[in-house]
Amino acid sequence: MSLSDEDVLKIVSKLKKSLEQENHSLSEDLLKQLEKFTPTTERLKKTKVGVFLTNEVRKHEKANENVKNLAKDLVNQWKKDIQAPSPAHPVKAEKPEKIEKKSLLKVDVEKKPAPLKRAPTEPSIPATPASATDDTRTVKSDGVRPKYPGDGVRDKCLDLLYKAMASNTTEDSQRVLKVAEQVEQYTYQSFDQVGEPYKARIRTEVMNLQNKTHPELRMKVLSGEITAKDFAVMPVEEMASKERQDEIAAEKKKAAHDAVVGKPVQQTTDMFLCGRCKQRKCTYFQMQTRSADEPMTTFVTCTYCGHKWKFC
Numbered sequence: 201m202s203l204s205d206e207d208v209l210k211i212v213s214k215l216k217k218s219l220e221q222e223n224h225s226l227s228e229d230l231l232k233q234l235e236k237f238t239p240t241t242e243r244l245k246k247t248k249v250g251v252f253l254t255n256e257v258r259k260h261e262k263a264n265e266n267v268k269n270l271a272k273d274l275v276n277q278w279k280k281d282i283q284a285p286s287p288a289h290p291v292k293a294e295k296p297e298k299i300e301k302k303s304l305l306k307v308d309v310e311k312k313p314a315p316l317k318r319a320p321t322e323p324s325i326p327a328t329p330a331s332a333t334d335d336t337r338t339v340k341s342d343g344v345r346p347k348y349p350g351d352g353v354r355d356k357c358l359d360l361l362y363k364a365m366a367s368n369t370t371e372d373s374q375r376v377l378k379v380a381e382q383v384e385q386y387t388y389q390s391f392d393q394v395g396e397p398y399k400a401r402i403r404t405e406v407m408n409l410q411n412k413t414h415p416e417l418r419m420k421v422l423s424g425e426i427t428a429k430d431f432a433v434m435p436v437e438e439m440a441s442k443e444r445q446d447e448i449a450a451e452k453k454k455a456a457h458d459a460v461v462g463k464p465v466q467q468t469t470d471m472f473l474c475g476r477c478k479q480r481k482c483t484y485f486q487m488q489t490r491s492a493d494e495p496m497t498t499f500v501t502c503t504y505c506g507h508k509w510k511f512c
């Protein structure tokens with residue numbers, strides 16, 4: 201049985217009393233009851249139970265270590281729960297269940313994506329010359345002949361995928377073509393129709409594949425380290441560069457932190473010079489965005505012009 205908001209509020213009010221009365225075993229017992237609470241951002245905001253545990257229980261002068269630790273563990277668990285994508289709160293636009301079912305049904309397309317190992321003898325159509333490196337390479341300019349799905353939009357998307365993966369590389373055109381065909385096919389499968397969601401997904405794939413600041417993604421897809429099938433359902437945030445992924449993770453972590461224990465206390469200071477307006481009117485807070493043994497990240501906001509930055 202999970203707890204309703206009312207249950208939580210009742211426990212909180214009992215806990216206030218038991219702490220005052222130094223009834224440690226009752227306090228512990230009440231905290232253990234809170235383990236059944238299923239946190240969501242809304243519920244935490246409504247009940248303020250995370251804020252209560254952080255600001256009152258953990259700092260209570262009459263609470264013993266056990267009680268404080270229980271409160272701390274709860275808060276940490278809730279932060280994790282909130283960050284973890286659960287089926288009830290999907291983070292991405294895709295519908296993984298649907299894709300899964302689809303790929304279970306359509307075994308036919310599944311079986312053959314041949315291993316993408318560079319075949320030593322790939323006869324017939326000549327590989328694209330290396331001189332084409334920093335050029336735009338297209339299906340036409342490379343003279344490859346895709347197996348077009350036969351739908352105008354899908355055919356065009358295949359061309360775009362090819363161009364995104366081949367341009368500015370010396371990759372073998374046949375290999376690029378094979379991967380592009382597979383990516384298109386798997387992407388189509390997860391929508392099963394040529395609508396806006398399919399097109400939007402292809403656009404995202406193309407954009408990330410041709411991102412010059414992050415060529416690793418394309419390399420991994422072309423080498424088969426990321427299979428076409430996985431790439432076709434890869435969450436957008438995982439396509440991003442390592443740096444961007446770290447940023448996204450930090451933002452998520454901060455949001456979870458805020459949700460559980462409330463916004464961090466903003467401190468005003470003249471320590472920082474705003475790079476944009478050159479004023480020294482800033483607020484800042486610090487938090488651990490990475491592993492515990494790394495330095496805290498400081499988030500600064502200029503109260504004068506609104507400029508935000510952060511540093512470690």
Ligand SMILES: [Zn+2]
Nearest residue numbers: 474477502505
């Ligand atoms: Zn400023």
